[in-house]
Amino acid sequence: MSLLAACGNGDDILRTPDGKPISTSTTRIAEVNLVHPARDYSKTCSSPAPAEGRDPARVVVTDPALLDAVCALGLGGKVVAVTAAPGSVPAYLGPQLTAVPAIGTAPNSGDVAAAKPDLVLTTTKTAGAGAAFKGVRSVGIDAAGWEESFKAVAAALGRPAAADRRLREFRAEADAVGKLRDAPHTQVSLVRFGPDSETIAGTGSFAGQILSLVGVQRPAGQRGAEPLKVTDDNFTVADGDLIYVSFEPDGLEHGKKVLLSDRWLDMGAPTWKRVLGVDDEVWYRASGLAAATLVLADLKKSLAGNSAEY
Missing domain, CATH: 3.40.50.1980 (Nitrogenase molybdenum iron protein domain)
Known part of the structure; x- marks a missing residue:
């Protein structure tokens, strides 16, 4: 089975972690469309891998x-x-x-x-x-x-x-997504909004590592492994051919103010409506193959697109 196939409860209803159906009305934040607003968490996990020897039960x-x-x-x-x-x-x-x-x-x-x-x-x-x-x-x-x-x-x-x-399957899928979306010719910016700050995610971040596997390029000012704090002096380092934004815990209100500011909207990617929102927990606060598969699915859906298409 393909790694991107997942286990679930057998229906197509988006549910909360405890299984209750939820509304999917929020698809946009401050004029930025979300890549996967209706993702069904019940379909995250892969099919069971067969035992190869010792098989713990509990x-x-x-x-x-x-x-x-x-x-x-x-x-x-x-x-x-x-x-x-x-x-x-x-x-x-x-x-x-x-x-x-x-x-x-x-x-x-x-x-x-x-x-x-x-x-x-x-x-x-x-x-x-x-x-x-x-x-x-x-x-x-x-x-x-x-x-x-x-x-x-x-x-x-x-x-x-x-x-x-499964790791080989994931890497093969990442390579295929990169070729499908012409990743080497796209410079992607990664911006995280905190309660009172903006940070550029480095290449060593979880999302940065997945982008590297796909073959995506980063803007010149974003090629360090460590995160970079955005200041008045380096604000435009956040620009790129495409910007993925996310919100750290308690970062939503500050993020909305920045996304609607003249300084942000004057940059290239916002002007061309090439700013998309992703799940901060999955892209940065997680770390593992299940989360990597979700990030890859986001990239496959959105890498060649713009916010007007969502």
Whole structure:
């Protein structure tokens, strides 16, 4: 199955993480159209990867960041608990994983007993929560990059070959999208709005890495790995052939003011209506194959277009 095919509840209704139908009336913010305003989170996760050996049946995850890999392997049904605060599971992972019990970073004996895991996935920063499950096989996932982390989670879940295959499929799809949309001839700007600031996302950001895999170019002032704060002196560095904007938590109101300002509207991409809005959580605050697939789907839909087409 193609990596871009996903599991879901079998219908085409957009739902909240708890499965309730929701309205899709918001398609534009401050004259900027959203690339995927009606995305159905229930279709994020891939189909289940078959076991290649050891196949844990009940899994506890101590760090919500590891759940992206579980989702990309289609194994969300095996997760019985997350040692995190309620609401910590990213919404983009869909209702199956957001419905998993979040039992706090210091789970009590009752929650530990109810979980009955045969595998605990931990990271260095969440090893303390994993220690509550004494006598249960525990695997630490501390890989540096998102691809290595995905492979480490897959190995712990008995699916190493599936991980390699799905990464190859993703890279092949990224290359195909780049060719389809003539990515090397487009300079894409990435702008994130905070509560009182604008930041250019660097090439080392999650979205920046996916753009690189697709073959997209960045404007001359945006080719550093680290983020760049936008100031009065460098404001036009935010311009490009196409600008993708997003809003950090509490950044929406400030972002709308900038997007409607004369200084912004005088730049090239806004003048030509080539500014599009994307999901900040997926493009920047996430990191994993499931999120990468959503970013790639956004690029496939929008890379050659402009805001008037949405």
